[in-house]
Amino acid sequence: MPDPSLMEQLRADLTTARKDRDKLRTTTLSTFLSEVKNREIEQGRAVSDDDVRGLLTTAIKRRREASEQMRAGSRAELAEKEDQEAALLQAYLPPALGEDEVVAMIRDAVAGGASDVGGVMKAVMPHTRGRFDGKELNRLVREALAG
Known part of the structure; x- marks a missing residue:
């Protein structure tokens, strides 16, 4: 069933x-x-x-x-x-993602050609929605693009 x-x-x-x-x-x-x-x-x-x-x-x-x-x-x-x-x-949402997992997704998005905050967020958000804080995600994306 x-x-x-x-x-x-x-x-x-x-x-x-x-x-x-x-x-x-x-x-x-x-x-x-x-x-x-x-x-x-x-x-x-x-x-x-x-x-x-x-x-x-x-x-x-x-x-x-x-x-x-x-x-x-x-x-x-x-x-x-x-x-x-x-x-x-x-308790009804899937388990939260760790920061390391999200950083890896951001790296993959950047390697895939996303070069600005909007492009990276668009690539990563569908995988993190409900499992990672959006403000924190934005901060990590900005750090990855700056560094």
Whole structure:
């Protein structure tokens, strides 16, 4: 039997969280699935696993930014909740890439003819999306091109 799609997995986990009365997990997954539903309505079609991964990445980034703002505002308990939600959603993404792996991809892109930041980013982004921070990737590309 093939692996379940990411959406099927998310829905199954939401059902389990509801049965277990896991409030944080239920709220986080319900909120995220409603974001996915809104994207389906916008696009007028069902979302693919790649679409869901993109939405996951955005949702995690938003929660991490919110966490930083909460900490800056001395609201540690709210920041902790945002961190927990981000970690919960992170589990649905493939494992993160290490900096060494990304640097190797950048070298390959440069060797393949990409000579500016945009060209290298275009070559590397499809392989790193959801698995490596975009700001960090941009920094590494700039360093590789400068050096």
